[in-house]
Amino acid sequence: DQQVKQNSPSLSVQEGRISILNCDYTNSMFDYFLWYKKYPAEGPTFLISISSIKDKNEDGRFTVFLNKSAKHLSLHIVPSQPGDSAVYFCAASQGGSEKLVFGKGTKLTVNP
């Protein structure tokens, strides 16, 4: 049973608009969440993270929101750029565990 779910396999947005990528989780013990970006033929690269003691973390154009009661997090990219086109993975960990549990990913396409 998947503990981290990204229900949208793909998302397409126009350059300059907002991209919103969603992630749901089932394990209420998860206390740290991360977003990774992956280009073809490359490994995932860390993008942004959030601890469960926060509900928002911002880094430049990227903001992650966490709603613990809904077990939901989202990644907002504003403004979206063509170079943001990639697969985005949501991941979660529990109590500083070595294990990261990943979602299947959402492929974002930003059209010029």
Add this chain to the structure above:
Amino acid sequence: ETGVTQTPRHLVMGMTNKKSLKCEQHLGHNAMYWYKQSAKKPLELMFVYNFKEQTENNSVPSRFSPECPNSSHLFLHLHTLQPEDSALYLCASKGLMGRGTTYEQYFGPGTRLTVT
């Protein structure tokens, strides 16, 4: 070299072959990981090494044999694989408790393995 490197980038092997994947990290980290990414599936953790000691084996078949001679190098020895083992194999590293602790793992580019 910087970051996490993996060789080879592509590998085609028969079911009776023996091959090895290599990973090297240049980040001063003390934890290293092997992941498998199959088509349309999430990344699956295979093995975890902390300070060269294996701390996690995620029910991986014995035809996959990891080796961690030091904190910078990680190998995955492959023997009598099956076609369903074809996947992208990713190595990652992370800083541990104390100086340089991070939650985020840093990934290599992966080895695309095809078993024929």
